[in-house]
Amino acid sequence: MSNITxxxxxxxxxxxxxxxxxxxxxxxxALQLSIYGALxxxxxxxMSDYLQFYAVGFVVMMTFEIxxxxxxxxxxxxxxxxxxxxxxxxxxxxxxxFAIALQGGVELALLLVVPLSVTLVLIGNLTAVSATAAVATxxxxxxxxxGLMLALSFIAFRSTDIYTAIVTALSTLxxxxxxxxxxxxxxxxxxxxxxxxxxxxxxxxxxxLLLGFDPSMLLDPRMAAVVLTALAVSTLGLGMLLLQxxxxxxxxx
Amino acid sequence: MTxxxxxxxxxxxxxxxFFRTKWLMAVLLxxxxxxxxxxxxxxxxxxxxxxxxxxxxxxxxxGLFVASLDTGRRIWLALREGVIQYYLSLxxxxxxxxxxxxxxxxxxxxxxxxxxxxxxxxxxxxxxxxNALVLLPFLFILAMGxxxxxxxxxxxxxxxxxFFFAYQQIVQVFLLTFSTVYYPKYVMEKYLPAxxxxxxxxxPLSIAAEALRDFAFAxxxxxxxxxxxxxxxxxxxxxxxxxxxxxxxxxxxxxGKL
Numbered sequence: 001m002s003n004i005t006x007x008x009x010x011x012x013x014x015x016x017x018x019x020x021x022x023x024x025x026x027x028x029x030a031l032q033l034s035i036y037g038a039l040x041x042x043x044x045x046x047m048s049d050y051l052q053f054y055a056v057g058f059v060v061m062m063t064f065e066i067x068x069x070x071x072x073x074x075x076x077x078x079x080x081x082x083x084x085x086x087x088x089x090x091x092x093x094x095x096x097x098f099a100i101a102l103q104g105g106v107e108l109a110l111l112l113v114v115p116l117s118v119t120l121v122l123i124g125n126l127t128a129v130s131a132t133a134a135v136a137t138x139x140x141x142x143x144x145x146x147g148l149m150l151a152l153s154f155i156a157f158r159s160t161d162i163y164t165a166i167v168t169a170l171s172t173l174x175x176x177x178x179x180x181x182x183x184x185x186x187x188x189x190x191x192x193x194x195x196x197x198x199x200x201x202x203x204x205x206x207x208x209l210l211l212g213f214d215p216s217m218l219l220d221p222r223m224a225a226v227v228l229t230a231l232a233v234s235t236l237g238l239g240m241l242l243l244q245x246x247x248x249x250x251x252x253x
Numbered sequence: 254m255t256x257x258x259x260x261x262x263x264x265x266x267x268x269x270x271f272f273r274t275k276w277l278m279a280v281l282l283x284x285x286x287x288x289x290x291x292x293x294x295x296x297x298x299x300x301x302x303x304x305x306x307x308x309x310x311x312x313x314x315x316g317l318f319v320a321s322l323d324t325g326r327r328i329w330l331a332l333r334e335g336v337i338q339y340y341l342s343l344x345x346x347x348x349x350x351x352x353x354x355x356x357x358x359x360x361x362x363x364x365x366x367x368x369x370x371x372x373x374x375x376x377x378x379x380x381x382x383x384n385a386l387v388l389l390p391f392l393f394i395l396a397m398g399x400x401x402x403x404x405x406x407x408x409x410x411x412x413x414x415x416f417f418f419a420y421q422q423i424v425q426v427f428l429l430t431f432s433t434v435y436y437p438k439y440v441m442e443k444y445l446p447a448x449x450x451x452x453x454x455x456x457p458l459s460i461a462a463e464a465l466r467d468f469a470f471a472x473x474x475x476x477x478x479x480x481x482x483x484x485x486x487x488x489x490x491x492x493x494x495x496x497x498x499x500x501x502x503x504x505x506x507x508x509g510k511l
Contacts, residue, residue: 020419028426039436039444046299164276169283176287182295191291 071149147235325403358400380472401494
């Protein structure tokens with residue numbers, strides 16, 4: 001365990017000294033919620049309190065961004081030559097993979113602590129169980145997204161540019177074609193079918209259900225839980241396989 | 254070759270670099286087109302007024318803004334990777350080099366937002382396409398001003414990439430949030446203090462978005478005062494960027510590093 005902790009701290013201390021990104025994400029959240037969210041909710045007339053809906057959506061978007069960052073960080077390590085060093089360390093591959101995933105979890109916790117607390121206070125009237133379950137869902141989604149990005153990292157062994165292009169374009173589309181910003185029932189049919197392929201749809205709807213939003217405008221929670229679990233298990237499994245079998249001796253182009 | 258010829262050569266190199274960055278093109282296009290054709294359309298269904306009609310011209314301005322800001326990333330890369338040392342060894346003045354970057358930033362933003370404007374003209378009926386063409390030179394001056402902001406941020410961040418991207422994101426969020434790009438002025442007046450509404454009105458992004466909405470898409474006759482406002486609010490940013498970048502280059506020439 002000490003090896004894993006040391007590896008996590010090795011990377012994390014660079015991001016915390018100074019914690020530019022963390023503070024910036026909090027400032028962006030504050031601005032987006034207090035100005036953009038508040039003003040757009042004045043215009044939205046089809047829902048009673050769009051600001052709460054938007055706040056949860058923004059937290060889900062942040063979870064997605066941080067999960068993606070974990071995958072991209074792995075590719076950056078390969079690109080900058082740190083991966084061969086990490087692979088040469090006297091620790092098993094599964095521990096290395098565990099350290100990467102756990103580091104993503106710690107970053108997620110650090111970045112979400114303020115935005116999520118504000119969102120929970122904004123929604124109010126919550127039980128400890130519902131808040132805990134919502135946090136657990138966000139972490140499960142974060143691990144799934146990180147696994148997806150890690151699994152896609154094999155593209156970077158061909159071309160980092162193409163990997164970055166695919167991942168960033170995919171990220172934008174996964175967010176826009178999802179229920180992060182708007183409920184599924186308000187999406188045009190052609191967009192709604194696309195939204196059902198986005199993992200964020202399931203993550204956002206499950207978190208909203210746990211936080212007490214109207215279930216009639218959300219997806220079936222059992223289906224959402226199954227999709228999120230399948231995503232996390234399959235992509236993390238694929239990522240682990242990649243790290244154990246394919247990554248040895250390769251370098252990014 | 255004259256100084257102007259050298260400036261154009263450097264500008265051409267920087268201009269072509271923008272369009273060769275595949276990942277950047279993928280990010281910008283997917284972001285702007287999905288904003289226009291997904292977010293605008295879906296929000297329209299959630300609101301009583303036609304948000305799609307309101308938002309589509311704003312996406313063109315957003316495209317102009319983010320493409321202009323990429324000038325800062327290219328300056329930061331040149332500073333970090335030492336390309337700037339090579340540029341400084343060329344027979345071109347420091348002012349010429351600064352102008353070349355702003356020119357390339359403005360041009361690339363114009364080409365990029367021009368493609369978004371074409372999409373906008375396809376998806377939204379425009380009552381005065383001629384007015385859209387008249388607006389282009391003014392949008393170019395705005396793009397150079399926005400490229401100036403990016404240049405100032407790059408000079409401020411020096412070789413610290415994490416600071417540059419942090420500054421860029423903060424400026425981007427501030428300028429877009431405190432503008433009439435996403436929401437009409439009357440909503441801001443109801444919710445925000447008068448001082449902030451004034452700031453939003455003076456924001457060049459608001460002026461450009463309103464100009465596109467009113468003159469190109471709604472077909473109202475062009476008002477000279479609004480065009481003058483667009484220039485007056487853009488030029489200070491271009492001058493600020495030119496000053497900050499010139500100072501950074503001067504420091505580099507004197508000390509050999511930043």
